[in-house]
Amino acid sequence: MEAKKAAPAARRAVKAESGSFFSENQIGLRLKEVRQAAGLKLSDLSGMTAVSVSYLSKIENGQVSPSFDIIKRICDGLHVSLEDFVRPGEKSQISGRKTVTRTNEGVHFTSGQYDYKAHGTELSRKGMVPLEMTVRARSLDEFDHWSRHSGEEFVYVLKGAIEIHTEHYAPFRLETGESAYFDSSMQHLYITVSEEDAHVLSVSHDPDASAAERIGQFMNPGTRRVEGYFIDPSRKETQKAK
Template sequence: MSKQPKLGECLKALRRRNGWTLQDVNKRTGVAVSTLSKVENDQMSLTYDKLLQISEGLGINLAELLALPVDTGLALARRSVSKPDEGLLQTTPNYDYLYLCTEIQRKRMVPVIARVKSRDIGEFGPLVRHSGEEFIYVLDGAIDVHTDHYAPVRLEKGGSIYIDSTMGHGYVAVGPQDATVLAVCSSPDPDLEGTLRSLFAM
């Protein structure tokens, strides 16, 4: 009979897997460090609302919060190579996405080459939100990065930005030419690539 994992050990495993301190989780969720410490040490339980607050703050669903990672005892040795222009292309009004290394399933880091087509944030539509974090590096052209909580910032070729992607965000090209960026999204979501592709589906 399998042992039902406790919230404390699930939270601790998730935190260590992502390299987060208790203070990091506090900043993301608004739950006090003392409360998080007591939960991890099985000294208190949480209400459903608090569980939701933690899962939403960490950009995951409740099932992920309450699950321990499967340990097979075997080291992974996956590898994927993408040649120029190879990948899965997804076209949207604001971006053209070329997903790389798509044959590896259930990866927690999704690399994408994106062509930024939109020029006007007013026509962009609602800012995008999804679980995890996101790194953007400008390969060609220039973009304006719009996010919740911050003033827009312009990035020229060679510029980069790292954001929490649970925060609303959107990128628009500057000037007459489309911009090209390398985007790397990461998340505890075991099907992050599928989630992203569904989010941007027409």
């Protein structure tokens, strides 16, 4: 199935379902549900997302917890917003709109070494993705790969302390009440350096994405293979795209 035909089908498959909250243990089940409803094979989805067939299979079977970047890449490839993926149903798209996320609301999910609470999931076509993150990782060795996505990212430490590692700068530490703003196309990772897990606010934005490409995306417009390779986070090397 061609990507142009598959993407609208995926959007319809997501919006046709109902539900309020997305369990952190259901990412694989949700992915399989959307893929099958759109009539896609794993190989189709792999070609649309630049994620290897083997890794997609592991996600669907609950063998791995996909990272922020992989969830973003899957949503982008399917042209499905994060909001529609984790919280199916109609979203407000009118101008002058607003939404409020209360203390006991939001959509929770786990991705790699981070736990997330997504805010503002009632709205589609958002230019920013606001997330509360619990950083559980305490060493770079706990990660299979570095985070990297188009755009810019703002991070503010709500509780605890984190150390931010990037490909271009020396690691730096942020204490409670401190923040950083950086180019998220750099490879980057967060680890907690406090006794407890760190709690942070992360807001991502892609200033170069057109309005049509911002439908709840994790700031990576379009679907493309990365320099002709499929990325498989379960392996240290990349796989040449055919």
